[in-house]
Amino acid sequence: MTALSPQFLPEHGAAVPRSVLLPDGTPRPGVVPSLDDDQVVAALELMLLSRAFDEKAFSLQRQGRFGTFSPVHGQEASVVGSAFAVEPGHDWIVPQYRELPALLRHGLPLESFMQTFMGDPRGGAIPPGVNLLPIQIGLAAQLPQAVGLAWGRRLRGDDAVVLVYVGDGASSEGDFHEACNLAGVLRAPVVFLLQNNGWAISTPRSRQSAAATLAARAPGYGFPGVLVDGNDLLAVHAVVAEAVTRARAGDGPTLVESLTYRVGAHNTADDPSRYVPGDALREWQERDPLSRVRGYLRARGSWDDEREIHAAERIRARIDAAVRVVESTPPPGAPALFDHVSAQLSDRQRRQRADLLAQPETT
């Protein structure tokens, strides 16, 4: 036995995050973008939609027309860049709850997402062919499921990859460790996209782990961990695309730590001014992921004010149309309590259903 030579000292984790674009959108010399301009435009439009939806959801919530909602604000590059690295209809996305644009990209109707947050169980319906598991409120519970899904798809003989999202806070749960461990053992085709947005409600990243980076955990599970600038669309895309390629080739999982920041509130019920330091917030606001992509595309002649205005109009129309559809849908009735609970209701459940429907208030 040789003396133990620690390979992963905390300092080693303090690696420089991968980045492609400088904060003004200028590409670093020598890097070849992994998306062409049309794709970047599509990604930007999705980021703009996400930003606009955050605002709409907050205003609807304030008017009592929407439930508790967690905005994506500040994390759009992280979510969209990663979602663009997997193929809708073939690969799978397993969300936490703050990844709306990834769900849209993968084929979930905006209306469904809205219904869920308006308290309508029918929003949970995932259309056939849309490869998503439901959003996850029980933090980290999605991770073991994602590993099982990746394993199962391989057993079924396809080469689908599973992209699973998790927050820095949720990564402290036992389920995170257990899922990474199993994924390593099985060399499962899964990419763990850990969005480190600095906060879990009021709890800072520094209270979740003493490790210098969360990506540094990966070697302990026997697979690579990569740190990426989460406000850099092209960097996130490049890193996740590499991880997807590895996974598809049978080389196993990757943990990607996307360094970003929750610029807004945890959710519509939260007041971050009680705990988020103003300096950090301002610093991150200056690193806005949307501005960076705009700068990049403008310099290449693929974006301008006119396109921005048209995109904003289309987005507003799409969101308003979704609001109209959802708000004009008749509300679910009492029988919906029993819908999709099991393949077949028991006699007892059928009796409960009949009793409930016989109540004057439920008719």
Added chain:
Amino acid sequence: MTSMTMLEAINATLRDEMARDDRVLLLGQDVAQLGGVFRATEGLLERFGPDRVVDMPLAEAVIVGAAIGLAAAGLVPVAEMQFLGFSHQAFHQIGAQLARMRYRSQGRFPMPVVLRAPFGGGVRTPELHSEALEAQFVQSPGLQVVMPATAADAKGLLQTAIRQPDPVLFCEPLRGYRLVRDEVPDGDAPVPFGTARVAREGDDVTIIAWSAAVHVARRAADRLAEENISAAVLDLRTLVPLDEAGILDAVAATGRAVVVHEAPFTGGFGAEVVATISDGAFYSLEAPVARVCPPDTPYPAGKIEDYYLPSVERVVAAARATVKAP
């Protein structure tokens, strides 16, 4: 006496208990810097410092497991589960460890641990935040399950919970946090476990409830009074230990009973109450005991939540039917 909301009573009691006994410490998610997502621990970090009010990493199992270790080390941990629905992530530490540590160590390690957990419906939360899971915990012998309905009892039961030597799951109805307000005794007023409270006197039927359902039962009793039905309301306050004598006396006095709770029907604690009545008051019964509780379906989304939860109307209807029964 001071008029307080339930939340104010909990906050003040935690503060007073921490001042009284420096072994008491708080741990949980967002309890320190933020003062808890409902502000139940507001101001306590400032008053008692970061060694006694501790923001924990986001993992329920390590919160409960560490509380067990802290108790073994001689401290009195009061841990918060941010929502009772997330106590599942710690269930192995609660049922198999916390509840049994005194027994496993044959008395060497009593567990003066309190797990505070908001729960309950009616406020349109996201998924998994509202579930009434109390019955899942009563099957962990060694663990006491405490369910205050009023601000005064929140204080009195929390004082008892912190001062007595065994583990307690202390469930706080989140719908009542700011809505429930009543007169809270000043100073020491611990409420003994295992003593049900008569929330309303009545002669014709006894409505038995706990936590937020007590308020539904009281409103139902008001409604029944308009129909000249005199309903008593019995607030169990603690499910473990259970005030068997209190239940049997209250049911024997009217001969009729309705049990109300927010958890699903099958295996709900109502079944235990009905069995207790059947065992001990069968010959005083004039009618079958009714249960008003949700069906055997998952806790639903907000738009259909009101169909699921026991309503005043349903309690009135059940009580009326019970009274009219032959």
